[in-house]
Amino acid sequence: MDIKALRYFYQVARLGSFTQAAQLLGVAQPAVSMAVRKLEDSLALSLFHRQDRRVNLTDEGRRLLPHAERILKALSDAELEMEELKGLSTGEVRVGIPSMLGSYYFPPILMAFRNRYPNLNLSVIEGGTWQLRQMLEAGELDLAVIVSEFLPPELEARVFLTEEMLVTVAKDHPFAALAAVDTQAFFDQELVMFQEGYFHRKIVDRLAKEAGRRPNIVFQTNLIPLIKSIVRQGFGISTLLRMAVADEPELVSVPFKDPLWLQLSIAWRKDSYLSRANSAFVDFLLEAS
Structure with a gap:
């Protein structure tokens, strides 16, 4: 069994x-x-x-x-x-998590980890991909969540989640009736985006470069509820992970015609010692995924 x-x-x-x-x-x-x-x-x-x-x-x-x-x-x-x-009665885990995952994916995992290892100290930093990577390389974090395509060679990583980025619109937007959205059509729209340094923005910037387009970004904010509110009221569209819009009846999420899948990894420095507490967190995360 x-x-x-x-x-x-x-x-x-x-x-x-x-x-x-x-x-x-x-x-x-x-x-x-x-x-x-x-x-x-x-x-x-x-x-x-x-x-x-x-x-x-x-x-x-x-x-x-x-x-x-x-x-x-x-x-x-x-x-x-x-x-x-094995010595896990004490120890500390310092992990950096991007905002979208920190809001929708990690809370139950962090609580479950805390329940299994009540004597370990858990410090969670929420921030943009670039900020977290810098903190990890500087030794200010032990672990960080990184989008695999942005993983530098000096970091070791394990993939724990593959998630789709979806075009997110108000339910009365013309895109809401489509089965999929073309990249060019997406960049014809006014966009609500995260600020630079976040993986959400990096992905959109890469798509724009590949399409030969300049994104028409009318709102920039790292607050996911604000992004949803702006989109819900029809003042722009966005793209969010599926988990972030799963329970939003006033929003419609549509895949890109060329589906946009992200691999998310838990990363640490190759030249650093991964403590037993941090190893336990990595193992727990992989087990829960």
Whole structure:
């Protein structure tokens, strides 16, 4: 029986929702659904009644739940005891995270990490890609999230997330009716963008260069709620990660005709010692992804 699938099953059962379980676990909702489905297939049993957005345990699911709880608790206790034997009763993790991920992807992961390692100090810095990279290279951070295409050779990294950048518009915008948006058509619009130094802006600047266009940026802000508000009121369009617009009924997100996928990595300096506390954070992040 797969431990990850069992963990996903337990959280869905506890919360009564695949979506909420995914948010807590810090993974995409389809990954949770797929893992639970594979668990059901391996057991040849149905564990949930799925009715619209309501999720309820079957009789078989109710029988499995207390076993899952005991197994996961025993595993957590064993991991904690072994980590403490390796010296993880103390330590510090200093990690830099871009704004969009800091708002939508990392909160449940950080809370779960803090729960597993309550004696470790966790310092989180939110900022632009360029700022975080400079702080990492200067030794002011131990770890930082970097878009893989902007990874310099002096950094070591592991990919933990692949996410799509989507054209984000108000629901009454003409683009809202399209299946996909052409890059040239995108740059014909007034744009609401992050300021320079953020990966969001770097990606758009690269697209513009490839298209031979100059972006018509009418608003610049690093505040995601403000970007959404401006777009919602029809004063421009933007492009955001799928996770940032998943629960926004007043906004419509459309892929580019040439889909824009980003690989996000957790990075550290090649010439630096990665402490056990930081190694634990990297391993935890990769496990949760």
